[in-house]
Amino acid sequence: MASEVFVIKGTNPAEMAYGAIKKAFKEDAAGKSVLLKVNTGFKGPAASGICTHPEVVRGLIRFFKERDVGKLYVGDSSIVGTDSMEALKSAGILGVCMEEGVRCVSLDDFGVEKVSIPDPVMVESLKLSRLPFQVDILISVPVIKTHMYTGATLGIKNLKGCMYQKDKTRLHRIHRQPPDSSKGKCLDYGIMDLAKVCYPDYTVADGFIAMEGFGPSGGTPVNLGVVVAGHSAVAVDLVCLRLMGMKFNAVPHINLVRENKGFELKDLRVYPENYMDYSRRFVLASEHDLHQSYSNPRMVDRGACSACHAAMVQFFRYHHHEYADGPPVTVGIGRDLEREDLLCGSGQDGSMGSSGGRVPDGIVVVVGNCTARHSKGFPFCKGCPPVPSQIARTIKIGKTLGD
Numbered sequence: 344m345a346s347e348v349f350v351i352k353g354t355n356p357a358e359m360a361y362g363a364i365k366k367a368f369k370e371d372a373a374g375k376s377v378l379l380k381v382n383t384g385f386k387g388p389a390a391s392g393i394c395t396h397p398e399v400v401r402g403l404i405r406f407f408k409e410r411d412v413g414k415l416y417v418g419d420s421s422i423v424g425t426d427s428m429e430a431l432k433s434a435g436i437l438g439v440c441m442e443e444g445v446r447c448v449s450l451d452d453f454g455v456e457k458v459s460i461p462d463p464v465m466v467e468s469l470k471l472s473r474l475p476f477q478v479d480i481l482i483s484v485p486v487i488k489t490h491m492y493t494g495a496t497l498g499i500k501n502l503k504g505c506m507y508q509k510d511k512t513r514l515h516r517i518h519r520q521p522p523d524s525s526k527g528k529c530l531d532y533g534i535m536d537l538a539k540v541c542y543p544d545y546t547v548a549d550g551f552i553a554m555e556g557f558g559p560s561g562g563t564p565v566n567l568g569v570v571v572a573g574h575s576a577v578a579v580d581l582v583c584l585r586l587m588g589m590k591f592n593a594v595p596h597i598n599l600v601r602e603n604k605g606f607e608l609k610d611l612r613v614y615p616e617n618y619m620d621y622s623r624r625f626v627l628a629s630e631h632d633l634h635q636s637y638s639n640p641r642m643v644d645r646g647a648c649s650a651c652h653a654a655m656v657q658f659f660r661y662h663h664h665e666y667a668d669g670p671p672v673t674v675g676i677g678r679d680l681e682r683e684d685l686l687c688g689s690g691q692d693g694s695m696g697s698s699g700g701r702v703p704d705g706i707v708v709v710v711g712n713c714t715a716r717h718s719k720g721f722p723f724c725k726g727c728p729p730v731p732s733q734i735a736r737t738i739k740i741g742k743t744l745g746d
């Protein structure tokens with residue numbers, strides 16, 4: 344069966360989103376409950392490419408209000424350590440919901456549903472918010488972004504925000520051999536497992552202001568000026584990849600979900616046919632580039648998951664300039680971190696003495712709950728994942744101890 348995807352180019356994100364869903368949505372929504380699952384995983388300013396554009400959300404709200412839906416929710420659950428309602432507010436989405444008279448919610452407030460995964464590959468079951476299972480129509484409203492760990496984050500991966508509270512980091516903490524590592528990492532297979540039980544009815548991808556580079560939170564905004572909508576999340580994600588200048592098969596978790604759902608490229612119909620005129624080549628980024636881009640602080644990573652990597656990217660993005668002229672700083676992350684890893688390369692004998700995190704030629708701190716066992720020897724930033732501003736604060740404590 345043909346899967347239609349509609350790409351709308353323009354300058355008014357509310358009108359574009361309205362126009363895109365109008366083309367893609369072909370059922371009677373009267374009286375039905377609808378959840379617009381936006382992307383506010385990270386707290387960021389409105390229209391910065393970090394979160395779904397508030398005007399895109401407005402366009403979708405207006406479309407569904409006109410169709411007399413029963414209940415209309417707009418919501419997400421942010422990464423651990425970020426208040427979901429604060430993130431929705433900061434993104435401008437809470438304000439739009441208030442103006443439009445629609446409920447803006449944290450998905451965690453609806454309780455937890457433990458769901459068994461059919462034919463599990465990485466996880467047998469997952470804890471998810473109840474709300475996506477209570478509504479009649481689930482709509483994924485991601486931002487078009489590159490992702491330093493999964494290549495891209497689009498309509499399928501956006502539903503990872505439906506995972507309940509701390510369980511969100513679970514797919515990042517699988518330490519098991521993937522069935523075929525040439526096809527994807529543990530996280531990619533984990534997303535495929537998630538998509539078996541939590542998959543959108545429609546996807547409306549916000550590329551009005553997209554993100555390239557160190558996405559999902561530390562990248563650079565791109566004024567792509569498109570909204571992409573369709574019934575099939577796989578189809579929408581594939582079209583978004585092409586708009587980002589990537590090949591259809593560039594992203595492992597999309598390939599795995601596509602294979603699992605039996606989606607054939609020959610069934611893809613994209614309108615307008617010349618949609619590639621709107622494409623541009625996005626700058627990609629992997630976690631390896633992070634080490635090369637910033638020489639101070641030095642990051643020592645021993646088995647950290649991608650949630651910690653994402654926190655470090657944000658930390659580097661917003662705080663790296665604070666260390667340009669200062670002493671060398673070493674930040675240790677990951678569950679396999681050893682004391683020797685932190686001191687090696689610093690010219691130390693391993694003795695911290697009474698100077699806390701300060702060593703004669705630098706400062707050493709440990710970050711993330713996985714490193715808590717080192718908290719007696721080094722200033723420690725708790726969190727799972729840690730919050731970037733608290734990492735900076737912990738380094739300040741290390742400096743103070745040495746002064």
Ligand code: SF4
Nearest residue numbers: 648651711712713727
């Ligand atoms: S502390 Fe960091 S590395 Fe450890 S599980 Fe949490 S986010 Fe992942």
